[in-house]
Structures are given as structure tokens and as C-alpha cells.
Amino acid sequence: MAFRIEVLSLLILASLGIYDGIRMTKVPLPNPDPVGPGWYLFIVSGMLFLCVILYLFIEKSRRRLLVIAEKKIRTFSFSINTLGWMLIVLVGYTLATPRIGYIPATAFFFVLTLHILGIRSWPRSILLGLVFTVVFKLLFSDLAGVSLP
Amino acid sequence: MGIGLLEGFVHALSPISLFYCFLGALLGTIVGVLPGLGPAATMAILLPMISHVPPTGSIIMLAGIYYGAMYGGSTTSILMNVPGEAASAVTCLDGFEMTKQGRAGEALAISAIGSFIAGTGGVVLLSFAGPILADFALTFGPPEYFGLVLFGLTTLLSFSGRQILKGVIAGLVGIMLACVGLDPVSGKARLVFGISEFLSGVNIIPILMGLFGLAEVLASAEEGIASIYKGKLGRFLPRGEEMRKGIMASLRGTIAGLILGLLPGMISSLVTFIVYDIEKRISKYPERFGKGVIEGVASPEAANNATAQAGFIPLIAMGIPTAPIFGILLAALMMYGLTPGPLLFTQHGEFVWTVIASMYLGNMMLLILNLPLVALWARLCLIPYRILAPLILGICFVGAYSLRNNMFDVWTSLCFGVLGLLMRKRNWPIPPLILGVILGDMFEQNLRASLQLSAGSLIIFFQRPIALTFVVLSVVSVLVSRKLWAKEAKG
Numbered sequence: 001m002a003f004r005i006e007v008l009s010l011l012i013l014a015s016l017g018i019y020d021g022i023r024m025t026k027v028p029l030p031n032p033d034p035v036g037p038g039w040y041l042f043i044v045s046g047m048l049f050l051c052v053i054l055y056l057f058i059e060k061s062r063r064r065l066l067v068i069a070e071k072k073i074r075t076f077s078f079s080i081n082t083l084g085w086m087l088i089v090l091v092g093y094t095l096a097t098p099r100i101g102y103i104p105a106t107a108f109f110f111v112l113t114l115h116i117l118g119i120r121s122w123p124r125s126i127l128l129g130l131v132f133t134v135v136f137k138l139l140f141s142d143l144a145g146v147s148l149p
Numbered sequence: 150m151g152i153g154l155l156e157g158f159v160h161a162l163s164p165i166s167l168f169y170c171f172l173g174a175l176l177g178t179i180v181g182v183l184p185g186l187g188p189a190a191t192m193a194i195l196l197p198m199i200s201h202v203p204p205t206g207s208i209i210m211l212a213g214i215y216y217g218a219m220y221g222g223s224t225t226s227i228l229m230n231v232p233g234e235a236a237s238a239v240t241c242l243d244g245f246e247m248t249k250q251g252r253a254g255e256a257l258a259i260s261a262i263g264s265f266i267a268g269t270g271g272v273v274l275l276s277f278a279g280p281i282l283a284d285f286a287l288t289f290g291p292p293e294y295f296g297l298v299l300f301g302l303t304t305l306l307s308f309s310g311r312q313i314l315k316g317v318i319a320g321l322v323g324i325m326l327a328c329v330g331l332d333p334v335s336g337k338a339r340l341v342f343g344i345s346e347f348l349s350g351v352n353i354i355p356i357l358m359g360l361f362g363l364a365e366v367l368a369s370a371e372e373g374i375a376s377i378y379k380g381k382l383g384r385f386l387p388r389g390e391e392m393r394k395g396i397m398a399s400l401r402g403t404i405a406g407l408i409l410g411l412l413p414g415m416i417s418s419l420v421t422f423i424v425y426d427i428e429k430r431i432s433k434y435p436e437r438f439g440k441g442v443i444e445g446v447a448s449p450e451a452a453n454n455a456t457a458q459a460g461f462i463p464l465i466a467m468g469i470p471t472a473p474i475f476g477i478l479l480a481a482l483m484m485y486g487l488t489p490g491p492l493l494f495t496q497h498g499e500f501v502w503t504v505i506a507s508m509y510l511g512n513m514m515l516l517i518l519n520l521p522l523v524a525l526w527a528r529l530c531l532i533p534y535r536i537l538a539p540l541i542l543g544i545c546f547v548g549a550y551s552l553r554n555n556m557f558d559v560w561t562s563l564c565f566g567v568l569g570l571l572m573r574k575r576n577w578p579i580p581p582l583i584l585g586v587i588l589g590d591m592f593e594q595n596l597r598a599s600l601q602l603s604a605g606s607l608i609i610f611f612q613r614p615i616a617l618t619f620v621v622l623s624v625v626s627v628l629v630s631r632k633l634w635a636k637e638a639k640g
Contacts, residue, residue: 010318027337029337031334033334033335033597033601034600034605036597037337041340047321048321051314051321052318055318083370086366090363090542094556094560106543109543113538116370117538128536129539132540136543144179147551148550148551
């Protein structure tokens, strides 16, 4: 399944490049350009397409080995909960920062990630999260002059 | 010249010059360690503030910030797998592996020593052969650059390990990603699909932070890692054979970095990829590269610093800024009414030689400043990962955002973090993707400019000796890669 998604994604990407490359070959250019932005993209995407097809055939012929490899991946120590929660918190943090501001969003983010990653005591997570937020604000914004969202 | 340099040392050793030199080196180290605030931004911010400082002090400080940042840039790559700049991406490959083995001290120390060798080598070259070498650099045109980038791209074969086809696919995806945005030649939008954020293209730094830093944290969270390294830390300084290997690799990296760094427009990330590849090819144990060998840290770090230092040569000798950062230095020089070029040596000899002498001292200061910090930095890997991981994520977030002050770069970083995790799980090599993104622009621009010169004929790459040499080297590189694959297959 993962292999099919991988190949399909790459083929879609290559097709997008081929499509846009062809579109751009028709765009008039200010200066004569033998390759132009369109043909260059078309050639790169076309090469990608061919390589992915080649990869598909080679991997198909190794199907038996692939099944073994995928089994190996499945037996790998796996805790989807931690990873899943981490991803949710990261996406939430990125969405929340421009809306509620850097400091509150960062404080929430630190508290939640500390908790997810193993600091089970909420008071400790909150305390550490707040300390980290203050340190980040002082270090990056006040001391180094980095602009924060 | 010898007397000029001696006089320069006399002035550079004055307390006020030493103060500016130390301040620049210290600020540079801090800027290098902290992601998000690059040396160019720091120098641009400081420029108006230091207008009242005498020109010698000002340039000494600005130069110190630049090469100090080059020293500090490797720290987060080695300790957290977070490259603050594209040139440090290669350092992650072996540097972070060394940290995982409890050898962070050795990696940081050899990085500082390599940087010192490269920095000093660069100043020696600047002192004795600067103008001659700057002349040579000007013989490079688009076909020569194309040849060089083509040679750089062949290194993706050795970065692919046993997954050659996957490496080529990843490299092509990287080259395609570099096409996103406005076409550099005609200004037409490409692969944008109506998304305005795509117009300015994809920035390499959020991609690196995602593929390395974020992916590392996500993978470690999934594996439930307690700390980057458990146990007693190893030595803080490499000794014996390790030290010898590290110094030799630093010397090789320095030579390559100095030669390539002279070229206008040369990006140090390309140089670091090339020297890493060379180092791997000439090694007796290429299969151990990427698993924590000292040469894998020493050589690219030295090359990075040598490239940085070599950029001063065309700037001072000919007034050509080879990178945006040198443009800021050029602006600083012009602010004081100093026009860089051959006349600068004759008309303002005292100034030039004092700045050059201060670079010798600055490199020494950086070594003295950085080596004692090694023991402190190395202990970072003992911090429980449940505390360190949120900090790494926070740093990646700030680093990605602060580049262009937009959330799009943060989303880019996040997406590439997930992509990096999936690539690891599915055994896809990550460096070829990075190489493609870094070199894609340069490859396209020089290919198209060369073909414009020759009215579409490929013969141009075979008519010019330097370009032809690189094309031949690229073919040889591909052929030699077969040996490397055989060795890796055995390993």
C-alpha cells in the first residue's frame, strides 16, 4: 500500500511538472532562449516520470523481497499515539500562532509537547512550558532581535 | 607586503582593534549557534549603528561576525541535527551520528580546529596571493559554472548509498522544487498553480530544518528515545589517529574550499557537498560515512570556512562581492569612502593590512573561545529527550519563520518534516533531495545562459577547457561511483 502511494505521488508530481512545462513553452519570452523555462521543466519532469516508471518495474520484480521488507517495517517498535499527537500539536501550533499570537501559542505548544513526550505531571509540564516560552521570548526577540509572529 | 603585514599586526594588536575583533567573533559565534539570525541580517542591522566607529574597527568587527558565524554554524547541526544554514547540512550526516555515539565533543572540537585551519589558510592566501587568484576567478563564465554544478550533481550518486535509483528520483524532485516560483531568466511564474506564496520559490532553510530537525524529533518520538546519548560521554578532543585523520581532512577541505570559494556566486553548500563526496571516495572505508566518521565532519566544516574566507579575496582585491554577505561588507567599505580594488592596497595600505592581520587574530580568538565551550555543548546530548525535543521544535519554528517573516516557511518546514520521516521509514536517501534543491537554480541558470551564448549548441561545453575538464570529471565521477557502490554493498 505504502509503495503504491509513494509511486502515485511521484507520478502526480512529475505529471504536474510536464503539464506546466508544456504550458510554459507556449508563453512568449522577452529574449531568445533555446531551452526556456518550459522545456527545462518539461525535460526534468519527464526524466522524473521515466525514473519513477523504472522504479515501479524494478520494485515490482522484487515483490517478494518487498513483502519481507514491509513486514520488517511493521515489526518496528511503533507508537502511533505519540507521533500522531505530536503531529496534531504541531499543526495546531502553526495554525494558532498567527491567530492568538506567538507567546500564548508557544506556551500551549511547549506544555502539550512536554506532556506528550513523557512529562506526565501537568504542573511540571506547565511550569517548564512557561519557562521555555519566556526563555525563547527573551533570547530570540529581546536579545537577538529576531522577529516572531 | 611583508612590512605592510607586520605594520598591520602592530595596529591589529592595539587594545581597541582587539576589542572589536573579539566582539565580532563573539557576536558571530552567537549568531551562528542561534538559528534564524544569520550573519547577513546581523551585519545589516549593525551597519547603521556602527557608522560612528572608525572604519578599521568597523570592518574588523563585521568580518569577525561573518567568520565567527561560520564557526558557530555547525553546533546545532552536530548536537541536534538542525542545520542553521544550507552549508551545515552535510555536517549533520556524520556530526549528529557522532553525538548519538557520545562523541559530540570530538565532533565539535574537530569542527573548531578545521574551521581554524581553514580560516587561517584563507587569510594566508589573502595576504600573499589574493589579487592573482581573483584574476583567475574572473575567467569563469556560465559554461564553466555549468560544468562545476554538473560535477556537484554527480555527488548525489555517492550520497544515495545503495539506493541509486531512489537517489536519482530524490535529486530530480529537488531540481523540480527549485523550479517553483518566478523563472530567474524570463521572470515568468512556474509551478505556482495560482498560489501566491509559491511565487517567491521555496527556501532551502525551512526544507533543511524539516528534513533534518523536525523529522529527527518525530522519528525519535515514535521510537520513544529517552536521550540522544545514554552513558558516559567520550573524549572532548580527538586524539592520536583520529586527530591526524581530522586534521588531514581539514587540510583537504581547506584547499578545495579556498579554490572554489574564489568564484563569484559560489555557494558554500555546493563546496561542502563536493568535498564530502571526495572525502568518501578517497577513504578506505566509504561505507562508514554517514555513520559517524571524523572526516565527514572535519572536511566539510573546513571547506565551509575556507569558502567564507576566500570570498574576502575578490572583495578586497577587485571589489567583487561573491555572496550577498560580501555585498554588505562592500556597502560598509563604501560608507567610509573606501573603494575596494587594487588601489585599496596602495592608497589605504594600513587599513587593508590591519584588517587582514586582525583576521589571523580573530581566527585564533575563535579557537580559544570555542574549544572550552565544547565540553559544555557536548553535555546537551545527555538532556532527556522529552525536554530537548520541544526545544528543538521551537528552534525550528523560529528559524523557519524569521527568514522571511512568513508562516508559509513554517508550513514548508512542517511538510518537509513529515516527508523526511516518511523518507526515513521507506529508506529514501535525503541528501540527494537537498542537493537537487540547492543546485537546481544554479544548474538551470548556467545551462540556459550557456546555451543562449552558443545559440542552442551543446558544443560550448566541449570548446572551453575549464568547462570540458568539469564535464570529463563528471563522467569519471559517475564511473568511479560503481567502485563505491561495490564497497558499500560489501559494507
